[in-house]
Amino acid sequence: MMKRRRVGLKNRPVFFKFGMYKKIRDFKNLMAAYQKARKCKRYKRNIVRYTFLLENNILQLKKELELESYSPSSYICFTVTDPKIRKVAAPAFRDRVLQHSLVSQIEPLFEKKFIYDSYACRKNKGTHFGLKRVKKFLMACRSKYGKDASIYCLRMDIEKFFASVSWDILLKIIEDTVVCEKTKKLIEKIVTKHRCFDNRNRPIEAPTDVIKPKERRGLPIGNLTSQLFANIYLNELDHFVKEKLRVRWYARYMDDFLIIHPDRHYLKEMKEAIKMFLESELKLKIHPKKVIMQNVKNGVPFVGYLIFYDHVKIRGSTLLRMRRKLKKRRLKYLKENDKKSYEATLSALRGHLQHANAYHLQKNLLGKSIEIAKKIKIKVNEQLKLF
Secondary structure (H helix, E strand, C coil): CCCCCCCCCCCCCCHHHHCHHHHHCCHHHHHHHHHHHCCCCCCCHHHHHHHHCHHHHHHHHHHHHHHCCCCCCCEEEEEECCCCCEEEEECCHHHHHHHHHHHHHHHHHHHCCCCCCECCCCCCCCHHHHHHHHHHHHHHHHHHHCCCCCCEEEEEEECCHHHHCEHHHHHHHHHCCCCCHHHHHHHHHHHHCCCEECCCCCEECCCCCCCECCCCECCCCCCHHHHHHHHHHHHHHHHHHHHHCCCCCEEEECCEEEEEECCHHHHHHHHHHHHHHHHHHHCCCECHHHCEEEEHHHCEEECCEEECCCCEEECHHHHHHHHHHHHHHHHHHHHHCCHHHHHHHHHHHHHHHCCCCCHHHHHHHHHHHHHHHHHHHHHHHHHHHCC
16 A cells, blocks of 8 residues: 655755754753853853853743743944944843854755855855855866956945845745744844843944834844844845856855956946846845956955965955054053963964965064064063062
């Protein structure tokens, strides 16, 4: 006797069978999410306070999720100036724990849908992977069209991307993948409910360059979920470019993306098609000052590097920022003896430089920095001995 196949279950996501919302509110998963959320900042005041009554706090969060009474706490809004001025809305630690638990369940579903050449906030991707891929694109294009062919790169950027993301469009895209109704309601709360406070714990209106509740737009930059939601939102653009426009050499890092091709007229057509798609389907605008078409012989600026087909340099703006940061940490090390953060900065810079052809730059920048710090430290110690 033949067994009947259950119609409709074959194409459903895996979590439909096992219960996604139960996994999100599971005590063990919430504890694992807590471990991820406190990583590298476990001694901060708000995290220590949360950890002091950890089990009670986790059980309270679990209970709220079970009763579906969970509501996001207020955000703390502040401004960051490096590498450029940004308004950040940081969530409370309990919300960050929940976001880690939520992302651990929904991210694998969307990861399967993402294209290979989207690099931001993804496992086994990142800036260095993006660098290698773009370099490979340049080599492939040069190999196909010849050494003497002029090859061009079209670079584009979306204007105020995080503040322009439409809640309704985002939720509709998510609903196509997430079937669990309780999980969808939870995601809707995270996306649409926002209360903001300043550094002194005074209630303020949500900054319009972060969230626009009246227009139902904006993702807080401080949220862990915002990184995933941004990739989900622009995944529509990725598939349009790869499947409809059939672009071969396309790369995207968050809201910065590029196309490589030897024909300038082809790139202009791609620019207009992408512009129309973004405006009509995703309600986004291309930044008018950041649409650049240039010959790749001058290098392709991408993910903090200047990429050529046979070598890689550090971008001028990135190098300037590195020097400033190193100088700042060096002074802090001398005044406050903060050796840990100074060594962490040196390690980060070394990691960034080793992916470029920058042996002498690394030697001059990091070698001299350590020598200067040691000499000044010796002088300061000698002066202290006089007292």
